Amino acid sequence: MIQQNAVEAMKTVCSLLIFALLSTPVAAQDSLPSWNDGASKQAIVAFVKKVTTEGSESFVPAAERIAVFDNDGTLWCEFPLPNQATFAFDEIKRLLPENPVWKDDPAVTALVSGDVAALKADHNAGLIKIIALTHAGLTPDEFDERVQNWLATAKHPKFDCAYTNVIYQPMLEVLNYLRANDFETWIVSGGGKDFMRVFAEATYGIPPQQIIGSYGKLKYELKEGKPTLTKTLDSLFVDDKEGKPVGIAQFIGRRPIACFGNSDGDQAMMEYTTIDNPRPSFGLIVHHTDAEREYAYDANPTSSGKLTTALDAAPQRGWTVVDMKQDWKTVFPDDPKDGTSSLIGEWLVEDIAGKGVVDRVQTTVNFSADGTASGSTGVNRYSGKADIDGNKLTFGSLATTRMAGPAALMDQEQRFLTAAETIVAFEFGEPGIVYFLDNNANRAMKLSKK
Amino acid sequence: MIQQNAVEAMKTVCSLLIFALLSTPVAAQDSLPSWNDGASKQAIVAFVKKVTTEGSESFVPAAERIAVFDNDGTLWCEFPLPNQATFAFDEIKRLLPENPVWKDDPAVTALVSGDVAALKADHNAGLIKIIALTHAGLTPDEFDERVQNWLATAKHPKFDCAYTNVIYQPMLEVLNYLRANDFETWIVSGGGKDFMRVFAEATYGIPPQQIIGSYGKLKYELKEGKPTLTKTLDSLFVDDKEGKPVGIAQFIGRRPIACFGNSDGDQAMMEYTTIDNPRPSFGLIVHHTDAEREYAYDANPTSSGKLTTALDAAPQRGWTVVDMKQDWKTVFPDDPKDGTSSLIGEWLVEDIAGKGVVDRVQTTVNFSADGTASGSTGVNRYSGKADIDGNKLTFGSLATTRMAGPAALMDQEQRFLTAAETIVAFEFGEPGIVYFLDNNANRAMKLSKK
Numbered sequence: 001m002i003q004q005n006a007v008e009a010m011k012t013v014c015s016l017l018i019f020a021l022l023s024t025p026v027a028a029q030d031s032l033p034s035w036n037d038g039a040s041k042q043a044i045v046a047f048v049k050k051v052t053t054e055g056s057e058s059f060v061p062a063a064e065r066i067a068v069f070d071n072d073g074t075l076w077c078e079f080p081l082p083n084q085a086t087f088a089f090d091e092i093k094r095l096l097p098e099n100p101v102w103k104d105d106p107a108v109t110a111l112v113s114g115d116v117a118a119l120k121a122d123h124n125a126g127l128i129k130i131i132a133l134t135h136a137g138l139t140p141d142e143f144d145e146r147v148q149n150w151l152a153t154a155k156h157p158k159f160d161c162a163y164t165n166v167i168y169q170p171m172l173e174v175l176n177y178l179r180a181n182d183f184e185t186w187i188v189s190g191g192g193k194d195f196m197r198v199f200a201e202a203t204y205g206i207p208p209q210q211i212i213g214s215y216g217k218l219k220y221e222l223k224e225g226k227p228t229l230t231k232t233l234d235s236l237f238v239d240d241k242e243g244k245p246v247g248i249a250q251f252i253g254r255r256p257i258a259c260f261g262n263s264d265g266d267q268a269m270m271e272y273t274t275i276d277n278p279r280p281s282f283g284l285i286v287h288h289t290d291a292e293r294e295y296a297y298d299a300n301p302t303s304s305g306k307l308t309t310a311l312d313a314a315p316q317r318g319w320t321v322v323d324m325k326q327d328w329k330t331v332f333p334d335d336p337k338d339g340t341s342s343l344i345g346e347w348l349v350e351d352i353a354g355k356g357v358v359d360r361v362q363t364t365v366n367f368s369a370d371g372t373a374s375g376s377t378g379v380n381r382y383s384g385k386a387d388i389d390g391n392k393l394t395f396g397s398l399a400t401t402r403m404a405g406p407a408a409l410m411d412q413e414q415r416f417l418t419a420a421e422t423i424v425a426f427e428f429g430e431p432g433i434v435y436f437l438d439n440n441a442n443r444a445m446k447l448s449k450k
Numbered sequence: 451m452i453q454q455n456a457v458e459a460m461k462t463v464c465s466l467l468i469f470a471l472l473s474t475p476v477a478a479q480d481s482l483p484s485w486n487d488g489a490s491k492q493a494i495v496a497f498v499k500k501v502t503t504e505g506s507e508s509f510v511p512a513a514e515r516i517a518v519f520d521n522d523g524t525l526w527c528e529f530p531l532p533n534q535a536t537f538a539f540d541e542i543k544r545l546l547p548e549n550p551v552w553k554d555d556p557a558v559t560a561l562v563s564g565d566v567a568a569l570k571a572d573h574n575a576g577l578i579k580i581i582a583l584t585h586a587g588l589t590p591d592e593f594d595e596r597v598q599n600w601l602a603t604a605k606h607p608k609f610d611c612a613y614t615n616v617i618y619q620p621m622l623e624v625l626n627y628l629r630a631n632d633f634e635t636w637i638v639s640g641g642g643k644d645f646m647r648v649f650a651e652a653t654y655g656i657p658p659q660q661i662i663g664s665y666g667k668l669k670y671e672l673k674e675g676k677p678t679l680t681k682t683l684d685s686l687f688v689d690d691k692e693g694k695p696v697g698i699a700q701f702i703g704r705r706p707i708a709c710f711g712n713s714d715g716d717q718a719m720m721e722y723t724t725i726d727n728p729r730p731s732f733g734l735i736v737h738h739t740d741a742e743r744e745y746a747y748d749a750n751p752t753s754s755g756k757l758t759t760a761l762d763a764a765p766q767r768g769w770t771v772v773d774m775k776q777d778w779k780t781v782f783p784d785d786p787k788d789g790t791s792s793l794i795g796e797w798l799v800e801d802i803a804g805k806g807v808v809d810r811v812q813t814t815v816n817f818s819a820d821g822t823a824s825g826s827t828g829v830n831r832y833s834g835k836a837d838i839d840g841n842k843l844t845f846g847s848l849a850t851t852r853m854a855g856p857a858a859l860m861d862q863e864q865r866f867l868t869a870a871e872t873i874v875a876f877e878f879g880e881p882g883i884v885y886f887l888d889n890n891a892n893r894a895m896k897l898s899k900k
């Protein structure tokens with residue numbers, strides 16, 4: 001066994017090497033390619049440089065580099081309806097046949113007949129009932145599965161693709177850029193915490209424990225000897241407006257130094273981040289000005305996303321206001337319709353060249369937004385370049401660790417690496433399945449979404 | 451400016467090198483030196499090896515390596531009273547002169563006269579009042595400052611040292627060992643979330659956002675134009691018993707695979723971690739059996755820490771039960787009375803050899819529990835060995851990065867590195883200050899606690 005001090009020494013050497021190379025902050029020129037040059041991009045880059053330059057007065061230690069992001073309208077599209085509302089409506093319709101008593105519920109009747117006014121009457125009583133019917137009385141695991149199934153099949157009405165593809169490429173780049181500069185990125189959204197946790201890790205690279213949202217009490221019990229949590233809507237915490245700084249203080253316990261939002265619902269957390277903060281701080285508002293590529297709205301949105309007071313306050317507060325139409329070179333990752341971006345994430349190899357795979361180990365492929373693929377061959381870790389362009393896919397040469405394993409696994413590793421060299425394209429199959437094609441258009445590999 | 455792809459390439463090379471060296475999990479022989487060899491230590495090591503061995507069926511990806519720790523009685527001493535209760539009692543006495551109306555409060559009267567029965571009467575109504583008087587109606591920053599001041603001065607009645615020194619060295623080693631194996635370590639305690647967040651980062655290496663505890667609602671408002679949060683005891687969330695799995699699900703959103711506790715209050719989260727978990731899992735109970743070095747209690751503690759049902763359930767559940775007296779070679783970091791452990795943490799250099807330091811940069815020294823010192827010279831990062839033994843202190847040769855800086859800062863760096871070589875001892879001065887002494891017993895450096 002390798003001595004631990006040798007490992008530690010190597011880590012130190014590597015850290016120092018990396019550190020020396022990183023003595024200037026991670027270069028931004030390449031980090032924000034979907035942003036047009038202009039005041040917004042410059043402001044982001046200048047702030048990151050300011051807080052990461054060692055020895056400067058404005059330097060902020062990595063542990064305090066907390067960045068918070070609203071979700072609806074800031075990271076993904078919230079039009080024509082917040083996606084979680086669409087989910088709830090779709091769920092009511094899907095579950096109605098199994099729940100005939102719902103037909104007597106005025107909220108369900110209003111929903112089915114499209115009577116939005118009735119749903120909103122009496123302080124949104126109908127909407128709250130719809131949320132209760134679809135978000136409470138089940139376990140978090142059951143709820144997760146429903147959200148997953150919905151995300152796998154539902155399509156955005158304007159862009160005709162999965163909701164997780166209608167996300168803002170420039171903001172993905174900001175997330176990556178901040179993380180590359182040792183920021184911890186958090187979501188702080190009025191949306192449901194449990195709803196977002198289903199997709200945020202694969203979609204934004206933000207793990208469940210960095211997602212703050214609205215939530216109700218959970219009930220815990222041992223049911224037939226098994227630990228069981230049940231979602232309720234009791235003691236609802238609404239993570240919107242003044243709830244956002246409260247959620248931040250409760251979950252993070254540390255004041256953010258950067259805040260990204262798009263509506264008046266984000267104003268309180270923008271203020272909490274930028275007013276009277278002993279650290280340098282940064283606020284940014286995404287202003288939806290692009291009716292052609294996305295939507296244009298501020299004072300009078302059809303649903304959520306009202307932006308008036310926060311926009312008025314921006315100049316005085318020094319917040320950067322992004323003009324989507326002017327500032328964003330592209331809005332969505334590639335053209336969302338071609339589904340390219342949905343390769344991003346982790347896949348499990350189910351078959352190689354029709355010969356199957358060994359059951360008890362996992363050969364995986366993890367595509368990152370930065371154009372790399374990495375994973376496990378089942379024995380060794382590997383990584384390398386992955387070019388995705390439309391439905392074309394090619395791997396660069398893959399670097400692997402060099403451990404030995406049982407013969408069957410070494411064989412599988414070899415088959416995987418050999419097959420990877422032949423891949424030229426991909427196609428989606430049944431839900432959650434993708435095939436990698438060789439240059440004879442044979443399905444050389446079958447993978448399932450992890 | 452260095453190209454980012456060069457940095458990335460270097461990172462990849464280093465990652466692969468480190469990875470190759472780490473292809474066996476981080477060696478445990480040296481990681482748990484305060485544990486006697488035996489079933490408990492073996493169980494910890496075997497579990498970590500099991501979930502970190504790539505290619506094995508029991509392998510758990512790093513993102514899912516969540517470990518949760520109770521605090522009172524698991525990471526630090528909870529006898530004769532939970533430390534937070536002592537804090538509340540001390541605060542009442544300190545604040546009484548400024549709050550003469552409190553004298554008419556029966557809870558305060560009971561406390562001042564030591565009438566514990568009266569405090570506990572009527573479902574702890576008196577104790578709850580004491581908590582309300584000391585934990586609500588102030589901002590989190592004000593509360594933090596009070597806790598800091600108390601921790602800096604209060605002494606444990608038996609061990610006669612700061613409460614943050616009465617922590618369990620073997621458990622610190624478990625925390626470090628797990629983190630070295632890419633676990634994320636969390637506290638899940640019935641104690642106050644805000645109380646623990648004041649000291650847990652410096653004491654355990656656990657940042658605020660990984661601390662779950664009991665808490666009340668926060669109120670947010672702009673007060674005289676400044677963002678202001680106020681602590682209340684409304685909608686109290688009690689993170690104990692069934693509250694623990696609930697807190698875990700709300701804050702982490704991912705099931706832990708390892709759970710460490712010491713009382714029946716931890717049983718629900720032990721069950722949540724280990725029953726019906728699709729991942730391999732581990733539960734450990736610290737049984738306080740050492741009346742000489744610490745305390746011995748289980749069924750009948752004087753205050754918190756009752757351990758009966760969880761102990762009974764342990765064999766059936768496969769939980770490891772630590773016999774403190776048998777399993778722990780040492781209980782506290784060094785002898786807590788000598789204050790050695792309070793060097794651990796980050797210090798700011800205030801003076802070198804009586805010649806001052808440049809105001810606008812920070813030369814820092816961060817002592818880790820693993821015997822290393824690291825920090826910034828003001829221009830470069832450095833790290834190396836630091837031997838602390840009683841009041842003796844010596845630095846090994848310090849490796850630094852090699853950036854150039856302004857002449858004044860390079861001079862300070864040189865003075866710091868030269869002075870470090872001469873240090874042979876340390877002594878504490880006024881609160882929060884330590885002096886490093888050379889072999890003529892001169893105060894060669896003055897540092898303040900960061």
